[in-house]
Each structure stands twice: as structure tokens, then as C-alpha cells.
Amino acid sequence: MFYTITLYASLAIFGIGLVYKISNWFRYKIGRDARDISVSTRISAAIKGILSTLFSAKIGILIKVFILNVLLQAHLLRKDFLRWLAHICIFGGFMLLLLMHALEKYITSVLFAEYYPTLNPFMFLRDLFGAMVIVGLALVLYRRFFSKKPRPTTSGMDYYAIIILSAIMILGVLLEATKIVSHSKYEEMVEEYAMLEEEEEMPLEAYWVEKFGVISADVKGPFDKDTLEEGKELHEMSCADCHSRPQWAFMGYAVARVIQPVYFAHTFMWYLHFLACFIGLAYLPFSKFFHIFATPATLLLNAVMEPGKSDPANIATKQAIELDACIHCGDCTARCSVAVAFKQIPNPNILPSEKLAVLRDMASGKKLPEKQLRIIQEGIHICTDCHRCTDVCPAGINLEDLWFSMRDILAQLGYPKPEVWAREGMGAEYDLTRLKAQTLSLTPVDRGFLGGLGESAQASTFSVCFGCQTCTNVCPVVDNYENPQEVVGLVPHQIMHALALGRRDLAFGSRMLWDCVTCYICQEYCPQGVSVTDVLYELKNLSFIHLKEKTE
Amino acid sequence: MEFALFLGCTTPSRLKAYESSSRAVLGELGVTLVDIQEFKCCGYPLRNIDFKAFVLSSARNLALAKKEGLKIMALCKCGYGTLKKAAHLMNENSSLREEINEILAKEGLQYEAEIDIMHLLTVLYKEVGLEAIKEKIARPYENLKVATHYGCHALRPSQVTQFDDPVAPTLFDELVSITGAKSIEWPMKLECCGGPLSGVNDELSFSFTDKKLLDAKKAGADYLTTACPFCQIQFDTVQDHHIPSILYSQLLGLCLGLDKETLGFDSKRAEIENFLGD
Numbered sequence: 001m002f003y004t005i006t007l008y009a010s011l012a013i014f015g016i017g018l019v020y021k022i023s024n025w026f027r028y029k030i031g032r033d034a035r036d037i038s039v040s041t042r043i044s045a046a047i048k049g050i051l052s053t054l055f056s057a058k059i060g061i062l063i064k065v066f067i068l069n070v071l072l073q074a075h076l077l078r079k080d081f082l083r084w085l086a087h088i089c090i091f092g093g094f095m096l097l098l099l100m101h102a103l104e105k106y107i108t109s110v111l112f113a114e115y116y117p118t119l120n121p122f123m124f125l126r127d128l129f130g131a132m133v134i135v136g137l138a139l140v141l142y143r144r145f146f147s148k149k150p151r152p153t154t155s156g157m158d159y160y161a162i163i164i165l166s167a168i169m170i171l172g173v174l175l176e177a178t179k180i181v182s183h184s185k186y187e188e189m190v191e192e193y194a195m196l197e198e199e200e201e202m203p204l205e206a207y208w209v210e211k212f213g214v215i216s217a218d219v220k221g222p223f224d225k226d227t228l229e230e231g232k233e234l235h236e237m238s239c240a241d242c243h244s245r246p247q248w249a250f251m252g253y254a255v256a257r258v259i260q261p262v263y264f265a266h267t268f269m270w271y272l273h274f275l276a277c278f279i280g281l282a283y284l285p286f287s288k289f290f291h292i293f294a295t296p297a298t299l300l301l302n303a304v305m306e307p308g309k310s311d312p313a314n315i316a317t318k319q320a321i322e323l324d325a326c327i328h329c330g331d332c333t334a335r336c337s338v339a340v341a342f343k344q345i346p347n348p349n350i351l352p353s354e355k356l357a358v359l360r361d362m363a364s365g366k367k368l369p370e371k372q373l374r375i376i377q378e379g380i381h382i383c384t385d386c387h388r389c390t391d392v393c394p395a396g397i398n399l400e401d402l403w404f405s406m407r408d409i410l411a412q413l414g415y416p417k418p419e420v421w422a423r424e425g426m427g428a429e430y431d432l433t434r435l436k437a438q439t440l441s442l443t444p445v446d447r448g449f450l451g452g453l454g455e456s457a458q459a460s461t462f463s464v465c466f467g468c469q470t471c472t473n474v475c476p477v478v479d480n481y482e483n484p485q486e487v488v489g490l491v492p493h494q495i496m497h498a499l500a501l502g503r504r505d506l507a508f509g510s511r512m513l514w515d516c517v518t519c520y521i522c523q524e525y526c527p528q529g530v531s532v533t534d535v536l537y538e539l540k541n542l543s544f545i546h547l548k549e550k551t552e
Numbered sequence: 553m554e555f556a557l558f559l560g561c562t563t564p565s566r567l568k569a570y571e572s573s574s575r576a577v578l579g580e581l582g583v584t585l586v587d588i589q590e591f592k593c594c595g596y597p598l599r600n601i602d603f604k605a606f607v608l609s610s611a612r613n614l615a616l617a618k619k620e621g622l623k624i625m626a627l628c629k630c631g632y633g634t635l636k637k638a639a640h641l642m643n644e645n646s647s648l649r650e651e652i653n654e655i656l657a658k659e660g661l662q663y664e665a666e667i668d669i670m671h672l673l674t675v676l677y678k679e680v681g682l683e684a685i686k687e688k689i690a691r692p693y694e695n696l697k698v699a700t701h702y703g704c705h706a707l708r709p710s711q712v713t714q715f716d717d718p719v720a721p722t723l724f725d726e727l728v729s730i731t732g733a734k735s736i737e738w739p740m741k742l743e744c745c746g747g748p749l750s751g752v753n754d755e756l757s758f759s760f761t762d763k764k765l766l767d768a769k770k771a772g773a774d775y776l777t778t779a780c781p782f783c784q785i786q787f788d789t790v791q792d793h794h795i796p797s798i799l800y801s802q803l804l805g806l807c808l809g810l811d812k813e814t815l816g817f818d819s820k821r822a823e824i825e826n827f828l829g830d
Contacts, residue, residue, distance in 0.1 A: 344605035480760070
């Protein structure tokens with residue numbers, strides 16, 4: 001009863017979850033191109049695309065990719081043998097367990113008339129497949145927590161996946177072990193299958209204690225040869241048809257050798273093992289295990305879709321699928337060109353492997369707080385578009401396109417490229433038209449500013465400026481405009497002068513900071529050795545610090 | 553002659569022809585390039601955002617090259633200028649160097665002062681030498697007029713970059729001259745391509761590019777030549793109505809007798825072949 005209810009409940013949650021998650025593939029809008037495409041257009045485009053691909057020569061490509069990349073993970077094998085082994089062990093072992101063991105009623109016993117879970121080869125295979133999964137899990141744990149190579153970040157989802165899979169496996173082995181040693185289970189079976197005379201009970205039990213690992217309170221070895229011989233005969237008559245030696249279930253038997261029987265332990269383990277399986281099943285669509293659908297879909301779509309040629313509706317759908325295809329393996333971050341910046345700017349959104357989770361929230365239309373949007377903006381733009389993340393992704397996700405889309409979404413929300421955002425933000429806060437109306441004091445109002453520019457030693461050189469205006473005269477930006485001050489605010493020599501007066505507000509309000517093309521002509525020509533360009537760089541850095549503090 | 557090739561981010565992702573032509577030309581001239589997989593961003597894109605993140609990024613690359621005992625050669629002017637700048641800052645400022653080294657130490661790396669930072673052009677000019685290149689030229693150009701674009705971040709601040717004379721540089725012109733092409737004088741030779749403002753102020757950025765291309769055309773150039781992916785991409789984006797820009801590695805490669813496919817030629821620049829002499 002309990003079993004049936006939980007099974008159907010978890011199946012129902014799994015089914016609803018699957019429908020919900022797959023519906024997201026058509027509902028999530030990522031990027032500019034996806035904005036104006038309706039859900040129904042996307043669904044019909046997908047059906048059309050799938051049908052036309054299935055009935056074309058491309059079906060061959062799909063089969064090839066399915067076998068080589070989805071099932072055999074050839075691309076992972078080329079990259080890293082141990083990771084490939086881990087994946088094959090977990091995926092292969094678990095699938096075989098699912099087919100042979102979990103679905104025994106529907107598959108194995110139909111295919112093999114002589115099937116019994118306690119008979120070889122099935123009993124041995126069950127432990128072998130389980131061992132495969134456990135070896136795979138051990139490799140995963142090693143890579144994530146013990147390897148000397150740079151380790152990927154591990155999120156809550158990764159912990160869940162490792163824990164639930166380990167729980168299923170360990171509880172399975174414990175169930176097997178507690179069953180092997182269980183005297184109550186033994187008695188139950190004897191009652192049901194063996195027609196024993198009273199005097200025959202002892203020899204059979206002795207034989208099972210000796211050879212099958214049952215632990216009995218009354219019958220203890222050592223046994224004489226005749227008893228065991230008689231037990232063996234009884235065993236062959238009543239039990240052998242359904243029971244191979246438990247040593248073949250090598251994991252369960254090994255554990256059985258070190259535990260003591262506890263009354264009902266195997267029933268308890270049975271509940272736990274099933275509960276773990278059902279939790280795993282019910283939560284699958286919401287966990288990273290959902291990649292078993294989304295990653296193959298991505299790999300297959302990559303093989304048949306062409307950017308620029310495929311229907312934009314299908315590209316929008318593919319991008320939504322890609323969000324679910326990420327397995328958080330961390331390859332992108334390991335290869336990322338700018339990941340090193342994370343050591344100085346501790347914003348996880350710099351790291352490609354961490355950006356996807358945020359993008360998922362954004363694509364779902366969830367309203368994110370201002371502070372978080374600002375952090376995402378910083379992270380998503382610390383990126384050189386080097387394409388390495390996309391090149392290494394074993395799930396075949398076109399990450400770079402996702403980042404472009406993410407920038408689009410942020411720009412729509414009022415968070416464009418940080419330089420543009422800071423220019424507008426600082427311009428509004430330090431409005432020069434307002435500031436100019438004030439009378440300037442000739443004594444420095446903010447003496448601390450010079451000290452604050454200590455970051456790059458060269459930046460403090462502004463203090464030796466004697467106002468010759470060479471920097472301004474050679475500046476190509478200034479030269480670009482009829483009335484430069486109307487456009488850029490203070491021109492370079494004025495900025496140096498404003499800093500000498502301690503008026504950082506005047507400098508901060510100048511567009512000149514952001515329109516500086518960093519050609520270093522001013523700095524090269526300065527007769528006083530003022531590092532004009534570097535001062536402007538520093539002021540930009542300070543603007544970001546200021547804006548960051550403001551949103552915190 | 554051996555160098556660690558610092559490809560940077562933009563060349564391999566957006567201008568593969570620069571990588572393939574540089575490899576081919578240097579290979580032809582007997583220069584061995586070592587690829588260090590762990591090289592990452594030079595830090596240039598971080599300069600507006602965070603000073604230390606920029607220095608750290610550069611320092612890491614320099615430390616990696618040093619670990620291999622190699623000189624480092626950049627293809628982009630920005631990459632070259634940034635690595636030079638970071639090295640200069642760390643050499644001058646010991647507390648900064650210590651701070652950066654503390655972070656690098658976690659990866660088993662260390663920045664040390666003595667590391668040679670070169671650019672493709674300085675390797676050709678200073679290490680390979682004009683004479684050695686000249687000897688290899690199979691078919692020099694005839695009647696080809698080329699305008700050299702030096703690139704700001706290699707040239708300036710000259711005290712840091714030590715690329716060439718910042719006011720009257722000749723390095724690039726000499727490298728062009730040995731191909732048989734005539735390096736023309738033009739007023740805006742040393743000005744910015746506009747690239748750094750791309751995406752921040754496109755109008756201003758394109759205005760720079762436009763003026764520069766027009767100026768080169770007015771001066772009578774058939775081609776503009778660059779040795780930086782940012783400049784090249786910038787000129788290519790805006791160049792429709794002016795003159796084409798060609799990478800120096802392609803310009804040189806062609807007269808060295810290397811095939812156009814290896815050099816990554818596209819139809820836009822293929823016509824330069826007509827200038828090759830016999």
C-alpha cells in the first residue's frame with residue numbers, strides 16, 4: 001500500500017515536472033530575437049523542424065551523434081579519460097540497474113523465463129552494475145573534492161545529485177546485506193517453499209548459516225560434515241532453483257559479513273531504498289539529472305541546426321533547452337579567459353559555470369532585486385568573448401550566445417555595458433551644469449583624494465600639472481568636437497586641475513572619462529610627466545567603486 | 553629563436569587569419585612558437601573596472617611564460633601594451649608586486665622582473681632582423697603603397713612600452729619597405745583606430761576610424777596595414793567606403809611565397825596579389 005502510493009505519487013510528480021520543464025523550453029525567452037516569438041509559433045516550428053529532420057538525410061547524423069556522443073560520450077573520452085569513465089560508470093551502471101533490476105517485472109522477467117533476482121547471472125550483475133555506479137561516484141567525489149588539479153565549484157544541486165545517487169546505491173547494498181543475514185527472512189522463505197520435517201530444519205539452517213551467510217541465534221557452527229551434507233541435499237531440493245550463492249552478490253555479501261542481524265532491518269532498508277529511489281524520481285525534472293533529457297537534446301540539435309540558417313523560433317527554443325543542459329562540470333570556468341579576475345573581484349557571476357543559474361532565473365521572468373542585477377551586470381561584462389567556454393562545453397551549449405542574450409536582457413532592464421551605465425549614473429549624480437553654478441574655492445576641499453589615488457602609483461602624478469593644456473590640445477576626443485566641453489564636460493587638463501583642487505565631483509561628472517579612447521597621446525606629450533590617461537583610468541575605477549557602494 | 557605565443561582572446565575568436573598568418577610567417581623565418589594552454593586574458597578589458605584585477609591577469613601570464621623560461625610574444629598591441637604596463641607597475645611598486653605574488657602563489661606561480669615582452673613586429677624587427685627577412689622574400693611587391701597603422705598601445709606610453717620612438721617611429725615602415733611596398737607618409741599615422749570605444753561610444757569610435765581611413769586614402773595609400781586584431785577589426789567594420797586594411801602578417805606572408813589559404817586571405821584582400829612582382 002505504502003509502496004504503491006509513494007510510487008504513483010512520485011511518478012505523478014515526475015510526470016508533471018517533466019511537462020512543466022519541457023513547457024519552459026517553449027516559454028522561456030532569452031535575448032532579443034526571442035522576444036517577439038509566441039509560444040505557439042515556437043511549438044509549431046519545433047514540430048515542423050523535428051519532422052523535416054527525421055524524414056531527411058540528417059537522420060543519419062542524428063543516429064551517429066546519439067551513439068557516439070550521447071551514449072558513448074566520445075567527446076568526453078578525448079578530453080579526460082577519468083571523467084569519461086565516471087560518466088560511463090554512473091550512466092551505464094544506473095541504466096542497466098534500472099532496466100534489469102528496477103523494472104524486473106516488466107523487462108527482465110519477460111525476456112528471461114528463468115529470471116530470479118537471487119539467481120545468477122542476475123544476482124551477480126546487479127552488484128556489478130551497482131559497483132559501476134559506486135566507482136563512478138567515487139571518481140566524481142575525487143574530482144570535486146580531492147583532486148590536486150583546479151576543482152570545479154560545487155553547488156547545492158551538485159550535492160543533491162551526489163547524495164541522492166549515493167543514498168540509492170548504499171541503501172540498495174544494505175538492503176541486500178540485511179536480507180542475506182536475516183534469520184526472519186530465512187524462516188519466512190523456509191515456511192513458504194520448503195516442506196521440511198522437524199528434524200530436517202536444523203541441517204538446512206546449518207547449511208545456510210555455513211554457506212549463505214544467514215546469522216541464526218540458535219544454529220551456530222562449526223557443523224559436522226554429515227549435517228552439512230544433509231543440509232545441502234535439502235537445499236538442492238527446496239532452495240537451489242531460486243538461489244545462487246550470495247557471494248556472487250559481492251557487495252551485499254561483503255557487508256553481510258560485518259553486520260549483525262537486527263530484527264526487521266531488511267524491511268526498514270527496503271523502505272529506505274525505495275524512498276530514496278522515489279525521491280530521486282520525483283525530483284528528477286527539477287534537479288540536474290534533468291540533463292539526461294536536455295543535454296542529449298542539445299547535442300542532437302547542435303548536429304542538425306545551423307546558426308543563421310535555422311528558424312529563429314527554434315533557436316530561441318534551443319537556447320532555453322541549453323539552460324537545462326548544463327551539468328555544472330566547471331569546464332567553462334576552468335578554461336575561462338577572465339576567471340582569474342574572480343580572485344580580485346569576488347563576484348561569482350564572472351565565472352561562466354555560475355552565470356547559467358542566474359540566467360535561468362532571468363529567463364523565467366523572475367524579478368530580481370536591483371543589487372543582484374548590478375552584480376550580474378558586472379559579472380556578465382567581465383568577459384572577452386573569447387569563445388573558449390563554448391568550445392570546451394561537453395554538453396555542447398553555445399554559452400557565448402547565451403551571454404550575448406543575457407546582456408540584451410540586462411540592457412533592457414536598464415543595466416547596459418558597465419562603462420555606459422557608469423557614465424550615465426555618474427553624469428546624473430555629478431551633474432556638471434549644476435556644479436558649475438557654484439563658486440570654486442581655491443583651497444583644496446578634499447585633501448584626502450590624493451591619498452585615495454594610491455592604487456596605481458602613477459595616478460597621483462596629477463598634482464604636478466601646471467595647466468599648460470598640452471594634454472587637451474593633443475587629445476583626439478577633444479579635437480573631434482566643435483565645442484568639446486558641451487559634450488565631454490571637463491577636458492583633460494581641467495580634470496587634472498579639478499583633482500588638484502580636490503574637486504573629484506567635477507571629474508566624476510565629466511563624460512571625458514568614458515569618452516577617453518586611451519590612446520595615451522596626452523600622457524606621452526605632457527611636459528610634466530603627468531600620467532593623464534592613467535589618472536582617467538583610476539577615476540573610472542573609483543566611479544565603479546562608488547556606484548558599487550551605492551547599491552550595497 | 554623561441555617564444556611563448558600570447559594569442560590573447562580576440563585573435564583566436566574573431567580574427568583567425570591573424571593567428572594562422574603569423575604562425576606561417578614566423579615558421580618560415582625560423583621562429584619557434586610555444587603554445588601555453590594556460591595563457592588567459594591579458595587584463596586589458598579590466599582596466600576600466602579594476603586596477604588590481606588587470607595587473608593580476610597580466611602578471612599571471614608573465615609568470616607562466618617565465619616558468620617555461622620563454623620570452624613572450626603578443627599579437628595584439630593592446631595585449632602587448634597591457635603586459636608591458638603591468639610589468640612596469642610591478643617592477644616599480646614592490647608592495648603591489650608582493651600583493652599580486654601572494655595571489656599567484658596559490659597557483660604555484662610567481663612574477664619575476666626579468667621577462668622579455670615582445671610584439672610580433674618587434675620580434676620581426678629586433679630578433680629576426682630586416683636582412684634575414686629580406687633574404688626570404690620571393691616576390692616583392694611593385695607599385696604598392698601602404699599606410700602603416702602603429703597602434704596606440706604599443707607606441708605609448710613609450711617610457712613603458714619601449715616599442716619605438718613615439719613621435720617618429722620607423723619600425724613598422726621599415727618592415728613594410730622590405731616587402732617592396734612603399735610606406736607612405738600620412739598625417740594621422742599615429743592616431744587611434746577608435747577600437748577601445750567600440751560598444752561604449754560607437755559614434756565617436758566610428759568617427760575616429762572614418763577619419764583615419766579617409767586620411768590614408770587621401771595620402772594615396774592602396775592599403776592600410778595593421779598588426780593588432782582590434783585595429784584590424786575596427787577598420788574592417790567601417791571600411792566599406794574607403795580603403796581596405798590588411799594584416800602585416802598577410803602582407804609579408806604573401807611575398808614570402810606562402811599560400812593564401814594558410815595566410816587566411818579572403819576575397820576582400822585577395823587583389824593585393826596583383827601588386828606582386830615577378
